[in-house]
Amino acid sequence: MTSAGAVDLSVTIGALRLRNPILAASGTFGYGLEFAHLVDLNRLGGFVTKGLSREPIEGAPAPRLYPTPSGMLNAVGLQNVGVRAFVSEKLPVLRKFDTAVIANVFGYAVEDYVEVIRVLENAEGLAGYELNISCPNVKKGGMQFGNDPSQVSEVVSAARRAANKRPLWVKLSPLVADIGLIARAASEAGADALTIANTYPAMALDSWTGKSRLGNLTGGLSGPAIKPITLRLVWETRKAVRTPILGLGGVETVEDVLEYLAVGASAVQVGTASFTDPRASQRIAEGVEKAFSEAKMFTLNEIRDKFLVENS
Numbered sequence: 591m592t593s594a595g596a597v598d599l600s601v602t603i604g605a606l607r608l609r610n611p612i613l614a615a616s617g618t619f620g621y622g623l624e625f626a627h628l629v630d631l632n633r634l635g636g637f638v639t640k641g642l643s644r645e646p647i648e649g650a651p652a653p654r655l656y657p658t659p660s661g662m663l664n665a666v667g668l669q670n671v672g673v674r675a676f677v678s679e680k681l682p683v684l685r686k687f688d689t690a691v692i693a694n695v696f697g698y699a700v701e702d703y704v705e706v707i708r709v710l711e712n713a714e715g716l717a718g719y720e721l722n723i724s725c726p727n728v729k730k731g732g733m734q735f736g737n738d739p740s741q742v743s744e745v746v747s748a749a750r751r752a753a754n755k756r757p758l759w760v761k762l763s764p765l766v767a768d769i770g771l772i773a774r775a776a777s778e779a780g781a782d783a784l785t786i787a788n789t790y791p792a793m794a795l796d797s798w799t800g801k802s803r804l805g806n807l808t809g810g811l812s813g814p815a816i817k818p819i820t821l822r823l824v825w826e827t828r829k830a831v832r833t834p835i836l837g838l839g840g841v842e843t844v845e846d847v848l849e850y851l852a853v854g855a856s857a858v859q860v861g862t863a864s865f866t867d868p869r870a871s872q873r874i875a876e877g878v879e880k881a882f883s884e885a886k887m888f889t890l891n892e893i894r895d896k897f898l899v900e901n902s
C-alpha cells in the first residue's frame with residue numbers, strides 16, 4: 591500500500607526488487623549525496639552512481655556542457671574520485687538511505703572493470719553494478735567495447751565472474767548497427783539487466799571561429815532529442831532478449847515513463863532532466879504513482895509491453 595492508495599509500483603529486475611521503476615542515471619546525479627538535500631532518495635527506485643574507475647580521473651577541460659535544441663551535449667571525461675575513495679568516503683554516508691545504490695563501473699581494459707568490481711565486492715551497501723561499455727578498449731586499438739559482440743562478451747563474462755555477490759547490469763551504447771546482437775552477447779555472458787542506452791556521439795561548434803563548444807572536440811547528446819531513437823532501441827532489444835531492460839534517454843515526464851514501459855522496459859532512468867530540475871526523478875516517481883491511481887491501474891504490468899501486445 592502507498593499514500594496514493596493501493597498502487598504497487600514495485601518492480602523486480604532479476605533478483606533485485608525496487609520500490610518503483612524510477613532511478614536517477616549515472617553521471618547526472620553525482621554520488622547521490624549531492625542531491626540528498628533536494629530529493630528524498632528513499633522515494634526513488636534507486637540511483638546509479640557516477641562512473642567509477644580504478645584510479646581517480648580529473649576529466650575533460652571546460653566547457654563540459656553545451657545546450658542544444660531539446661537536449662544537451664556533455665564531455666565530462668568520466669571525472670570521478672576513483673573506486674577506493676568512493677568506498678571509503680561516499681558509501682558509508684549512502685548506507686543510511688533506504689534506496690538501491692547501483693555502482694556504475696568503467697575501464698579501458700577488461701582488467702580495469704574486474705579490479706573496480708573486486709574492490710566494490712568487499713564493500714557493504716550496494717544493490718548492484720552497471721557496466722558502462724561505451725569506453726574505448728585501449729588494448730584493442732581503441733574501439734569501444736560496446737560496438738563489438740565478442741568484446742562485449744569478453745568484458746561482461748569477466749565482470750560476471752568478479753561480481754559474485756550482486757546483480758550485474760550492462761549499459762549499452764546506442765550507436766550500433768544491431769542492438770539485438772549486442773544485447774544477446776551481453777545476456778549470454780551473464781548480464782542480469784540491460785540499460786538502454788548511453789548518449790549519442792555528437793558535436794557542436796562556433797560557426798565563426800570553428801571552435802568546439804566543448805573543451806573536448808566531441809561529446810554525447812542526451813535529453814528529449816534522443817528519446818524517440820532510444821525508445822526504438824528498447825523495443826528492438828525487447829524483441830531480441832528476455833533480459834530485463836532499463837530504458838534511458840530523454841525521460842522528463844510521466845508519459846515518457848509509460849512509453850518506455852510499453853515498449854518493454856521494466857524500469858527507467860532519469861538523466862539530463864535532473865539538470866533542469868534537480869528534483870525531476872522524485873517528481874516523476876510521484877507523478878507515475880498519482881497517474882496510476884487516477885487511471886485505476888494497480889501494477890506496472892497493466893502498461894508494460896502494451897506496444898508489443900498491440901502490435902504482435
Ligand SMILES: Cc1cc2nc3c(=O)[nH]c(=O)nc-3n(C[C@H](O)[C@H](O)[C@H](O)COP(=O)(O)O)c2cc1C
Nearest residue numbers: 615616617641664722787788812813839840861862
Ligand atoms: C553530464 C553527463 C554525465 C554522464 N556520465 C555518465 C557516466 O559516468 N557513466 C555512464 O554510464 N553514463 C553517463 N552519462 C549518460 C547518462 O547516464 C544517460 O545514459 C544519457 O544522458 C541519456 O539519458 P538522458 O537523455 O535522460 O540524459 C552521462 C550523461 C550526462 C548528461
